[in-house]
Amino acid sequence: MMAASPANRRPSFVSSVLRIFDLSLSEMLWSRRSVFLALLVGGPILLAVVSRVVWMFGPNESLRINGGAVSGASIFGLMIWLLYVRFIVPILGVFYGTSLIADEVEDRTITYLFTRPIQRGAVLVGKYLAYLACTVLLILPSVMVVFFLMVPVGGGSIAQMFPSLLADLGMLAAGLAAYGAVFAWVGARVKRPLVAGLVFVLGWEPAVLLFPGYLKRATVAYYLQGLVPHAMPQDSTMSLLLQTFADMPGILPSLVVLVVLTAGALWFAARTVASREYVLEQ
Amino acid sequence: MSLIAAAQVSKWYGQVIGLNDVTLSVPPGITGLLGPNGAGKSTFMKLVTGQLKPSKGRITVLGEPIWQNPDLYFRIGFCPEQDAFYERMTGLEWVTALVRLNGGSETAAIEAAKRALDLVDLSSAAHKKIGAYSKGMRQRVKMAQALAHEPELLILDEPLSGMDPIARRKTITLIREWGRSGRSVIVSSHILHEIEAMTANILLINQGRILAEGDVHQIRDLIDKHPHTVHIRAEQPRALAREFLASDHVLSLRFEADAVIVQTGKPDLFYAQLTALAASNDLGIIHEVTSPDDNLQAVFQYLVK
Numbered sequence: 001m002m003a004a005s006p007a008n009r010r011p012s013f014v015s016s017v018l019r020i021f022d023l024s025l026s027e028m029l030w031s032r033r034s035v036f037l038a039l040l041v042g043g044p045i046l047l048a049v050v051s052r053v054v055w056m057f058g059p060n061e062s063l064r065i066n067g068g069a070v071s072g073a074s075i076f077g078l079m080i081w082l083l084y085v086r087f088i089v090p091i092l093g094v095f096y097g098t099s100l101i102a103d104e105v106e107d108r109t110i111t112y113l114f115t116r117p118i119q120r121g122a123v124l125v126g127k128y129l130a131y132l133a134c135t136v137l138l139i140l141p142s143v144m145v146v147f148f149l150m151v152p153v154g155g156g157s158i159a160q161m162f163p164s165l166l167a168d169l170g171m172l173a174a175g176l177a178a179y180g181a182v183f184a185w186v187g188a189r190v191k192r193p194l195v196a197g198l199v200f201v202l203g204w205e206p207a208v209l210l211f212p213g214y215l216k217r218a219t220v221a222y223y224l225q226g227l228v229p230h231a232m233p234q235d236s237t238m239s240l241l242l243q244t245f246a247d248m249p250g251i252l253p254s255l256v257v258l259v260v261l262t263a264g265a266l267w268f269a270a271r272t273v274a275s276r277e278y279v280l281e282q
Numbered sequence: 283m284s285l286i287a288a289a290q291v292s293k294w295y296g297q298v299i300g301l302n303d304v305t306l307s308v309p310p311g312i313t314g315l316l317g318p319n320g321a322g323k324s325t326f327m328k329l330v331t332g333q334l335k336p337s338k339g340r341i342t343v344l345g346e347p348i349w350q351n352p353d354l355y356f357r358i359g360f361c362p363e364q365d366a367f368y369e370r371m372t373g374l375e376w377v378t379a380l381v382r383l384n385g386g387s388e389t390a391a392i393e394a395a396k397r398a399l400d401l402v403d404l405s406s407a408a409h410k411k412i413g414a415y416s417k418g419m420r421q422r423v424k425m426a427q428a429l430a431h432e433p434e435l436l437i438l439d440e441p442l443s444g445m446d447p448i449a450r451r452k453t454i455t456l457i458r459e460w461g462r463s464g465r466s467v468i469v470s471s472h473i474l475h476e477i478e479a480m481t482a483n484i485l486l487i488n489q490g491r492i493l494a495e496g497d498v499h500q501i502r503d504l505i506d507k508h509p510h511t512v513h514i515r516a517e518q519p520r521a522l523a524r525e526f527l528a529s530d531h532v533l534s535l536r537f538e539a540d541a542v543i544v545q546t547g548k549p550d551l552f553y554a555q556l557t558a559l560a561a562s563n564d565l566g567i568i569h570e571v572t573s574p575d576d577n578l579q580a581v582f583q584y585l586v587k
């Protein structure tokens with residue numbers, strides 16, 4: 001019948017992860033979800049274009065909020081925090097993270113992956129890495145465009161602010177990693193993971209961050225803000241917002257918590273996927 | 283050694299029972315799993331491929347427990363029933379990507395995928411996107427991914443469903459050759475005629491229970507007493523119907539939108555005629571041939587009584 005078999009040794013965990021990553025990335029990138037979320041990350045660009053036009057044709061050299069001058073760099077910092085860290089990154093994490101396995105189950109393609117000589121955990125981790133690559137590819141151009149549009153407003157220097165941009169990008173990547181891992185676990189465990197995820201990012205996190213006390217430590221956003229404190233606007237007009245985030249953890253503790261959270265959530269998610277039965281609808 | 287051994291295996295989905303206290307031993311070779319829709323065939327297939335865990339009892343495949351034993355998948359190839367794919371990939375990309383999950387290099391995986399696509403007669407469509415495949419081609423590409431790594435045991439869940447007569451004949455030949463080469467196959471269907479063309483060794487399943495194991499001929503005698511219904515979706519259903527009307531073995535005919543539904547007393551003769559018609563292409567393209575299991579259900583009711 002056929003010639004020699006293609007392989008006689010099972011791939012290692014890392015090799016399996018990379019093969020699943022390969023298989024999943026383009027599927028994820030060109031999915032309807034990515035098209036929809038690309039529109040979402042286009043929102044800040046639109047806002048930046050409007051601000052830039054207002055600045056170019058406005059009477060003042062800098063933008064003014066409540067009569068006070070605000071630099072473009074400050075507005076960029078505010079956008080990073082309010083739009084990306086507090087909204088876009090968690091939303092991306094929820095939509096992709098909860099669907100890492102759920103999509104395959106819903107499309108009934110999971111059978112092909114779970115009847116191969118690889119560990120089920122490798123399937124989850126490979127798809128998680130594909131999620132990270134896909135979301136970074138979505139978010140990176142948006143942040144770059146917003147940066148180049150906003151920072152020169154009010155005479156800011158792009159060269160001077162570039163290290164801060166790199167720090168912001170690092171923070172966003174850490175946010176995508178942490179939210180993705182948490183919601184991958186939620187997706188593996190919970191029946192309606194999307195609802196649970198949206199309640200967490202749009203209900204729990206914003207509510208808890210407004211109150212003083214220890215509860216905010218049960219959010220991802222709290223540790224993300226600890227990574228890049230200078231991303232916050234420093235203008236007096238924004239002092240009210242600053243009050244809200246006055247209590248911030250240090251960079252090292254934030255980093256440690258985020259790494260532990262990401263690794264822990266991924267490990268639990270992989271364990272759950274390995275031991276769970278997936279009954280496909282006929 | 284038995285290929286598959288099940289000891290008092292039951293599977294529940296909440297309150298619904300999928301498989302009920304099944305004890306059996308499947309010998310090497312080709313075995314047909316025959317039963318009407320909803321009989322428990324897919325549940326059995328999912329249990330023997332380790333997708334589900336038995337609620338009760340123990341199941342071993344090739345001498346080892348299959349649940350949470352990924353190493354066994356080296357020796358097993360599975361073609362599931364569901365029509366599910368990564369639609370944007372080409373047939374070759376998809377089969378290659380799945381073979382790569384078995385280990386080995388990219389080059390070896392591509393070669394294995396090409397050989398498998400050639401075996402199922404899909405070489406010419408290897409670079410076409412799966413989304414553009416016909417139902418029969420989709421069935422065949424599923425077969426290709428199951429056999430590309432040359433498993434000892436091939437498990438096929440309704441592999442002929444939706445195939446045109448020529449593809450059916452080729453697939454049946456392929457399965458028989460696979461068996462003749464010393465490998466084993468478990469193939470499910472709700473059509474006795476299909477199973478019979480592949481093997482004489484069957485497992486009869488209904489309502490989650492194995493009703494009979496063994497020779498197909500006894501069942502065959504029973505089923506011949508009941509008319510066999512065949513649903514044919516074709517380019518020219520009326521022209522096909524005219525051809526069938528001239529045959530003694532056709533008992534009745536009726537039409538649906540682009541299909542003709544035939545009742546025959548002699549399925550063997552009927553399928554031979556249909557295959558010849560499809561091969562000649564004189565009466566247009568035959569898109570799909572399916573068979574509802576009403577007649578099989580009648581036999582099961584008889585057996586249960």
